[in-house]
Amino acid sequence: MTVMDVEALLGSLSRLPDVEAENLQAFDATDRLLLETAADLLAPDTKVVVIGDRYGALTLGALAGLGVGHVRVNQDLFTGRLALKRNAASSGLDGLFTEHPLGRELLDEADVVLLQLPKSLAELEEIADAVARFAAPHAVLLAGGRVKHMSLGMNAVLERYFSSVQPQLARRKSRVLMARDPKSISVELPFPVVETLPELGITVCAHGAAFSGARLDIGTRYLLTFMDRMPPARRAVDLGCGTGILATMYALRHPEARVVATDQSAAAVSSAKATAAANGLGGRVVVIHDDAMSTLEPGSADLILLNPPFHLGASVHAGAALKMFQAAARVLAPGGELWTVYNSHLQYRAALERQIGPTVEEGRNPKFTVTRSRKS
Numbered sequence: 001m002t003v004m005d006v007e008a009l010l011g012s013l014s015r016l017p018d019v020e021a022e023n024l025q026a027f028d029a030t031d032r033l034l035l036e037t038a039a040d041l042l043a044p045d046t047k048v049v050v051i052g053d054r055y056g057a058l059t060l061g062a063l064a065g066l067g068v069g070h071v072r073v074n075q076d077l078f079t080g081r082l083a084l085k086r087n088a089a090s091s092g093l094d095g096l097f098t099e100h101p102l103g104r105e106l107l108d109e110a111d112v113v114l115l116q117l118p119k120s121l122a123e124l125e126e127i128a129d130a131v132a133r134f135a136a137p138h139a140v141l142l143a144g145g146r147v148k149h150m151s152l153g154m155n156a157v158l159e160r161y162f163s164s165v166q167p168q169l170a171r172r173k174s175r176v177l178m179a180r181d182p183k184s185i186s187v188e189l190p191f192p193v194v195e196t197l198p199e200l201g202i203t204v205c206a207h208g209a210a211f212s213g214a215r216l217d218i219g220t221r222y223l224l225t226f227m228d229r230m231p232p233a234r235r236a237v238d239l240g241c242g243t244g245i246l247a248t249m250y251a252l253r254h255p256e257a258r259v260v261a262t263d264q265s266a267a268a269v270s271s272a273k274a275t276a277a278a279n280g281l282g283g284r285v286v287v288i289h290d291d292a293m294s295t296l297e298p299g300s301a302d303l304i305l306l307n308p309p310f311h312l313g314a315s316v317h318a319g320a321a322l323k324m325f326q327a328a329a330r331v332l333a334p335g336g337e338l339w340t341v342y343n344s345h346l347q348y349r350a351a352l353e354r355q356i357g358p359t360v361e362e363g364r365n366p367k368f369t370v371t372r373s374r375k376s
């Protein structure tokens with residue numbers, strides 16, 4: 001394929017099954033810049049790894065446009081994985097990449113690593129550690145982002161793991177950091193971070209990409225103050241579980257409940273599993289990597305606890321929360337309850353009424369509102 005074909009390929013990509021909207025694209029200028037920067041480094045037998053590909057632009061771009069024979073891929077998001085598969089199938093490129101968890105299997109002997117810079121420094125740190133630890137000693141890490149979302153903190157993280165970190169010229173408001181010469185690193189893996197939270201009396205484990213790290217989010221803290229008022233459910237779900245604090249607290253309070261914790265992020269799923277195990281709940285909390293409970297049966301939950309996201313990638317978009325309300329409406333049994341906490345300015349109550357059923361405000365503090373919605 002030629003470079004023209006890369007443009008055609010990028011233009012053909014879809015975000016599905018992720019939220020689609022006019023202002024949301026399946027690729028960005030960073031994908032293009034990473035592919036252009038990588039072009040000079042690649043030969044057909046180069047061992048290429050792609051981390052953080054959103055919908056397949058990097059993986060499929062490398063395969064289609066840069067003559068790479070095979071790509072190893074790590075994507076945190078469930079929807080990103082599905083989108084890559086879908087886009088690969090429609091462009092005839094399936095079978096040319098393999099998916100792996102972040103670690104040795106992904107990075108062993110890798111020559112070139114393409115990375116869409118993550119939002120959080122902790123996530124970047126976990127990735128940088130893995131690349132420095134497992135890729136070939138001569139490996140080149142190309143980490144790209146939108147200039148407005150990049151910070152010097154990112155250079156600092158990479159400099160902890162690589163002797164050479166060179167920012168490349170910015171183009172089309174994107175920039176690539178080129179990192180080489182991994183430093184020797186400590187034997188201990190730095191993730192998951194494990195912390196005890198004395199205010200809750202539990203231990204929390206967090207991989208780099210997990211929401212809020214090993215800390216208690218203030219919205220979650222507020223929702224937890226309503227635990228006494230929540231019904232004793234046989235089947236409870238912590239939807240968008242992050243590190244699994246809500247699932248863990250509910251399971252400890254209700255030994256009779258079967259608790260499912262589910263998140264679209266693989267890092268969250270690993271974190272929630274580790275958190276449940278650290279609190280002696282390994283067998284009682286089932287953790288599922290999924291998009292908005294797509295694999296749960298309709299009517300299969302009596303209670304859903306939700307602290308929804310309001311960011312979609314780098315953009316602020318209510319679609320992510322609305323998608324979770326719709327999912328809750330499908331998975332709740334009649335009479336089941338959805339307990340939600342959200343920033344009061346978001347005014348989700350009307351949407352909750354519409355999607356789920358009668359919704360009452362259980363409480364409000366200067367920042368957050370907690371609602372209880374009953375499935376009608």
Ligand SMILES: C[S@@+](CC[C@H](N)C(=O)[O-])C[C@H]1O[C@@H](n2cnc3c(N)ncnc32)[C@H](O)[C@@H]1O
Binds near residue numbers: 220240245293310
């Ligand atoms: C605000 S955080 C709350 C995390 C955790 N429940 C807590 O209270 O700390 C929202 C979580 O929802 C997850 N999420 C967002 N969209 C999702 C979706 N479509 N399906 C499953 N999880 C999703 C995010 O990955 C994130 O972990």
